[in-house]
Amino acid sequence: MYDSGKILIGIIVFLILFTSPTWYDLVFGNPATKPNLVLPKKADQKECVMSTEYMRDNHMELLNVWRDEAVRKGDRIFITASGKEFEMSLTKTCLNCHSNKAEFCDQCHNYLGVSPYCWECHVDPKTVEIK
Numbered sequence: 093m094y095d096s097g098k099i100l101i102g103i104i105v106f107l108i109l110f111t112s113p114t115w116y117d118l119v120f121g122n123p124a125t126k127p128n129l130v131l132p133k134k135a136d137q138k139e140c141v142m143s144t145e146y147m148r149d150n151h152m153e154l155l156n157v158w159r160d161e162a163v164r165k166g167d168r169i170f171i172t173a174s175g176k177e178f179e180m181s182l183t184k185t186c187l188n189c190h191s192n193k194a195e196f197c198d199q200c201h202n203y204l205g206v207s208p209y210c211w212e213c214h215v216d217p218k219t220v221e222i223k
Contacts, residue, residue: 127199132189141170141178141185152208155182182214 140147142154158180161167170178178185190196193216201208 127203130195
């Protein structure tokens with residue numbers, strides 16, 4: 093192979109160009125700041141429907157199950173493993189404690205770059221004007 097030197101140089105140039113965003117980020121990049129969540133100060137309930145870790149990772153699946161059970165099957169009561177009952181309602185249960193959508197929900201969703209579709213049907217109670 094008479095061109096092995098050129099091929100090797102080409103591969104090295106390709107690898108440098110291909111990995112340049114990673115190198116740039118390592119040298120000049122700043123880590124994203126984690127969201128500063130405003131937790132509920134006084135809530136009617138002292139505990140959430142599930143643990144903090146579970147809710148952080150799986151709240152969307154829980155809300156989808158609640159939607160299916162409440163809207164499609166008519167079952168509106170959620171019973172936890174400890175036997176405590178909650179109404180399956182985003183507005184009446186979740187937003188009862190986490191009442192400020194902008195300071196709680198939007199902080200994490202913006203940080204992660206996700207756009208949940210909850211608000212296509214549900215209305216944030218703080219943004220509704222009563223006439």
